[in-house]
Amino acid sequence: MLNKIINGVKALGPGMIVTASFIGPGTVTTMTHSGASFGYSLLWTVVFSVVATIVLQEMIIRLSLVTREGLGEAIQDLMTHKVGKLILVWFMLIAVTMGCAAYISGDLIGTSLGASYLLHLPKQVVAPIVGIIILIIGIVGNYHFLEKIMLTLMIVMGLIFITTMLIIQPDLSGIVKGTLIPTIPKGSILTVIALIGTTVVPYNFFIHSTAVHERFHSMKALKFARWDTVISITIGGVISASILISAATLIRGQEVSSVIQLAKPLEPILGNAAPYVISIGLFAAGLSSALASPTGAAATISSLLGWQGGMSSKKYKLVFSAIIIVGIISSALGFKPLQVVLVAQALNGTILPIVAIVVFIIVNKRSFLGQYVNTLWWNIVGGAVVLIVTFLGLYSLVDSLNSLFGT
Numbered sequence: 001m002l003n004k005i006i007n008g009v010k011a012l013g014p015g016m017i018v019t020a021s022f023i024g025p026g027t028v029t030t031m032t033h034s035g036a037s038f039g040y041s042l043l044w045t046v047v048f049s050v051v052a053t054i055v056l057q058e059m060i061i062r063l064s065l066v067t068r069e070g071l072g073e074a075i076q077d078l079m080t081h082k083v084g085k086l087i088l089v090w091f092m093l094i095a096v097t098m099g100c101a102a103y104i105s106g107d108l109i110g111t112s113l114g115a116s117y118l119l120h121l122p123k124q125v126v127a128p129i130v131g132i133i134i135l136i137i138g139i140v141g142n143y144h145f146l147e148k149i150m151l152t153l154m155i156v157m158g159l160i161f162i163t164t165m166l167i168i169q170p171d172l173s174g175i176v177k178g179t180l181i182p183t184i185p186k187g188s189i190l191t192v193i194a195l196i197g198t199t200v201v202p203y204n205f206f207i208h209s210t211a212v213h214e215r216f217h218s219m220k221a222l223k224f225a226r227w228d229t230v231i232s233i234t235i236g237g238v239i240s241a242s243i244l245i246s247a248a249t250l251i252r253g254q255e256v257s258s259v260i261q262l263a264k265p266l267e268p269i270l271g272n273a274a275p276y277v278i279s280i281g282l283f284a285a286g287l288s289s290a291l292a293s294p295t296g297a298a299a300t301i302s303s304l305l306g307w308q309g310g311m312s313s314k315k316y317k318l319v320f321s322a323i324i325i326v327g328i329i330s331s332a333l334g335f336k337p338l339q340v341v342l343v344a345q346a347l348n349g350t351i352l353p354i355v356a357i358v359v360f361i362i363v364n365k366r367s368f369l370g371q372y373v374n375t376l377w378w379n380i381v382g383g384a385v386v387l388i389v390t391f392l393g394l395y396s397l398v399d400s401l402n403s404l405f406g407t
């Protein structure tokens with residue numbers, strides 16, 4: 001029994017990378033805003049997000065282990081029509097790359113919020129420094145190095161945000177009600193979509209398939225890969241929920257501009273250390289997300305174009321470097337390309353349903369997965385998740401287009 005537990009812990013890796021990538025400044029801010037604005041009532045969205053992510057990423061695990069290919073290669077194999085294949089592959093490639101490039105500046109700025117408070121330096125100074133550190137990690141590191149960093153960041157975030165939730169003694173009945181009874185309070189629909197959208201991320205499909213190849217080498221590892229995914233993403237959900245719960249308990253009804261607002265109500269408990277504790281948590285969340293953006297772009301492009309060598313290849317590192325350099329320059333200049341971000345959001349709103357549907361089709365093809373195709377029960381659950389994710393993606397697309405064109 002002990003050996004099984006030890007082996008299970010050792011298996012944690014690819015799932016932790018996926019989890020660390022979706023807990024970034026956007027997730028922290030959205031959870032904080034949700035708690036402050038709507039209390040515990042939207043906790044159910046965190047539960048749904050965890051379930052949806054586990055279902056979708058489990059399909060990616062089977063696809064990667066059975067076919068020994070990445071998601072991009074599987075998409076190439078699925079499409080038989082040359083023109084259709086060309087359009088789909090390049091649309092995904094452009095959408096994900098543009099999204100990562102558009103968001104990387106925000107990721108670095110978000111990372112710098114915690115560090116700038118700790119170091120008493122301007123964000124425009126700290127953000128490029130963080131970017132340079134990430135660039136070095138991308139150039140000299142490999143999968144195992146990235147895995148260790150993400151695991152460390154997850155531990156830091158867990159210790160800070162979960163411990164914060166526990167010491168403030170939130171309303172347990174409110175938590176249970178918000179978790180088990182889905183409600184959509186007036187004016188919360190965009191927040192609901194944002195809460196789910198910060199967890200179910202398109203490029204994580206590509207990151208996960210690449211990471212599974214780097215870590216696991218046969219179908220014998222399937223149960224460990226599943227364990228890794230379920231445990232890792234559940235931990236991520238608990239961390240996200242703890243931020244929402246802390247905000248609902250400490251700053252309900254306040255206008256939210258930063259998660260550091262949680263520090264003030266914590267001062268009676270943590271004293272002068274309160275803002276430093278929250279800042280470290282925010283820095284860890286930002287760094288994990290800032291690492292994920294160039295990783296997502298590099299994994300997506302490598303997989304769709306069939307590049308060999310995984311995360312250690314020169315082409316992979318070149319894409320990683322290009323994305324982070326964009327972030328370094330834009331964050332140093334304080335450049336906020338709103339129109340570019342809106343276009344990227346519109347593209348991502350389109351690509352999430354497409355990727356989810358394509359993955360669902362692939363894992364139902366016996367010619368691809370043989371005996372490991374979806375069961376009837378998994379099709380019911382997975383189909384429901386894909387339908388909901390498709391609706392949310394299209395809603396996000398429409399909202400982004402409305403903002404873009406001012407309608």
